[in-house]
Amino acid sequence: MNTLTLFAPAKINYLLDVIGKRPDGYHDLRMIMQRVNLCDEITLTVTNSTEINVSCNSKGVPDGPGNITWKAARAMLDITGSECGVNIEIKKNIPVAAGLGGGSSDAASVLMGMNELLQCRLTEKKLMEIGCKLGADVPFFIFKKTALAEGVGEKLTPLPNIPKCWILLVNPGVHVSTAWVYRSLQLTSRRELNKLPEFFGSIEDVVSILSNDLESVTISAFPIIADIKSRLMDLGAIGSMMSGSGPTVFGIFKSLDVAETACHEIINGTNWFVATVETL
Numbered sequence: 001m002n003t004l005t006l007f008a009p010a011k012i013n014y015l016l017d018v019i020g021k022r023p024d025g026y027h028d029l030r031m032i033m034q035r036v037n038l039c040d041e042i043t044l045t046v047t048n049s050t051e052i053n054v055s056c057n058s059k060g061v062p063d064g065p066g067n068i069t070w071k072a073a074r075a076m077l078d079i080t081g082s083e084c085g086v087n088i089e090i091k092k093n094i095p096v097a098a099g100l101g102g103g104s105s106d107a108a109s110v111l112m113g114m115n116e117l118l119q120c121r122l123t124e125k126k127l128m129e130i131g132c133k134l135g136a137d138v139p140f141f142i143f144k145k146t147a148l149a150e151g152v153g154e155k156l157t158p159l160p161n162i163p164k165c166w167i168l169l170v171n172p173g174v175h176v177s178t179a180w181v182y183r184s185l186q187l188t189s190r191r192e193l194n195k196l197p198e199f200f201g202s203i204e205d206v207v208s209i210l211s212n213d214l215e216s217v218t219i220s221a222f223p224i225i226a227d228i229k230s231r232l233m234d235l236g237a238i239g240s241m242m243s244g245s246g247p248t249v250f251g252i253f254k255s256l257d258v259a260e261t262a263c264h265e266i267i268n269g270t271n272w273f274v275a276t277v278e279t280l
């Protein structure tokens with residue numbers, strides 16, 4: 001076998017608390033991260049050359065060493081001492097720079113896929129260590145479970161009892177710089193954190209924890225995000241929140257029918273990315 005296709009899912013943040021700034025410039029976070037079934041498709045082909053080639057169907061995505069999947073492949077070839085090359089073909093379905101973790105998920109898929117193709121037998125823990133150097137969200141996509149993520153995002157605890165729900169994703173396509181959002185966040189002192197429920201018995205329990213410290217920063221520059229949140233609630237969502245540093249907003253729905261009707265209402269007259277998805 002020298003070729004493999006993997007599905008790299010997007011994520012949303014049910015919770016994103018920024019606890020404080022670290023001496024290394026990163027932030028200590030507490031997040032609850034959930035994968036959804038909107039996926040990029042990554043096809044890996046091992047070659048006899050020593051080159052890494054990346055091709056992608058989306059214009060906004062770099063195709064050489066600037067692509068996070070190129071870095072993931074480089075790391076795997078270096079660590080295993082393999083003398084082959086790899087072609088990485090990316091079909092992007094996840095909007096880029098959207099707060100949905102698309103690049104991180106693609107990188108995680110390349111680490112896991114090359115581990116299999118090259119028969120490296122690296123453990124999940126080792127792959128997560130390699131992934132963390134590429135991006136703080138990469139380990140979560142190797143973990144493959146709904147999780148409480150702490151530290152910069154690399155300390156993961158599974159949350160197995162979170163109920164499944166229907167999610168409507170709405171991305172108005174405005175450009176949000178993640179670096180700008182974190183720079184603009186006013187952190188006074190290390191904050192006290194709300195206690196999390198021990199058990200999530202219902203979708204309402206999920207809705208009760210929705211919170212994102214970055215949301216007010218992004219909304220101050222892009223009020224459209226607040227408009228989308230209220231629109232989702234008017235159309236039957238039981239909770240709504242911005243994901244990551246934005247600009248994607250998600251609504252939580254109890255029924256697929258209501259979510260799909262809301263989806264059609266919002267798509268009408270806009271050129272936004274709007275999709276009904278299910279939690280994984």
Ligand code: ATP
Pocket residue numbers: 060061062066067068069090095096097098099100101102103104106107137178244245246
């Ligand atoms: P996060 O939620 O982790 O902050 P995001 O969803 O906001 O991430 P990405 O879609 O991962 O953002 O893209 C961030 C930047 O990374 C983009 O500006 C893009 O040019 C670059 N990039 C590099 N490789 C990829 C990739 N494979 N897919 C998407 N973007 C990539």
